[in-house]
Amino acid sequence: MKKYKLYCVFVLLLLCVKAKAQYLSDYTGRPYYLKTNDGIQGSALLTDNWLNGTVYFVNGKTANAILNYNIYADELLFKSPRDSSVQAFVDPVKGFSVKGIALEESDQTDMNFSSGFPAVDDQTPKTFYQVVGDGRVKLLRYYKKKVLESTGFASQVTTKTFMTANSYYLFANNQMTRVRPSQKTILAAMSDKGDKMQEYIKTNKVNFKSDAALAKLFSYYNSL
Incomplete structure (x- = not known):
């Protein structure tokens, strides 16, 4: 039983060393x-x-x-x-x-x-x-x-x-x-979907100073 436990510990250590080696080999x-x-x-x-x-x-x-x-x-x-x-x-x-x-x-x-x-x-x-x-x-x-x-x-x-x-x-x-992100500059870049984008901006009251809000705006536009 004691030999079996030592064997299990050895195998576990070997696996850990192998996993670490694989992790380190992902990049140098x-x-x-x-x-x-x-x-x-x-x-x-x-x-x-x-x-x-x-x-x-x-x-x-x-x-x-x-x-x-x-x-x-x-x-x-x-x-x-x-x-x-x-x-x-x-x-x-x-x-x-x-x-x-x-x-x-x-x-x-x-x-x-x-x-x-x-x-x-x-x-x-x-x-x-x-x-x-x-x-x-x-x-x-x-x-x-x-x-x-x-x-x-x-x-x-x-x-x-x-x-x-x-x-x-x-x-x-x-x-x-x-x-400079603003309703005017962003709508100019999205003019092919202008009506839908104007509606989205108005409905969601987009804050053009917020990266999080701009991310959602672009995600919506790119989904159309």
Whole structure:
């Protein structure tokens, strides 16, 4: 009986090691030095909390990981399941999703980010955008971290602070158009279903400052 119990424990440990090895083999990373002492106040990251998420690689594979997004460097990071060290993905990443996020800039708690869109302004096809509204016409939100320098009134000391800036883009017919979400701009993009969209906006009293409301609006439009 004792030998049987030891055998069961051995098999269980073997299975755990095998499962962990399979999990680690889903993706590989390289060490990433996340600057925290360079004198800039605030954070370069999307959120202060690291979140459970899913990564979508260019090669079609997916993996679950603990994620954060370095907006300043436009790079997706993860914590190694082995030692919790911060790393960057080796394989090219197409997009990622996170759940339970809380941002001042957006009221969406579940967010999807994607790349591969045409170059526009200072962005390239590798740039990640938050996909606010998905479908044949997409509403994308671009986040950017800027370093703001300021000098005190009675001091010569310059303070550097990370500031978050963001802008919206409509993606349709393989073209990117920068917009400020409003009833006028959104209806112009949805003119082929104008009557139905006007009715939806009126009935649901759409708040164009709410990403959650805009997501529902685009979902309705893309379902028509």
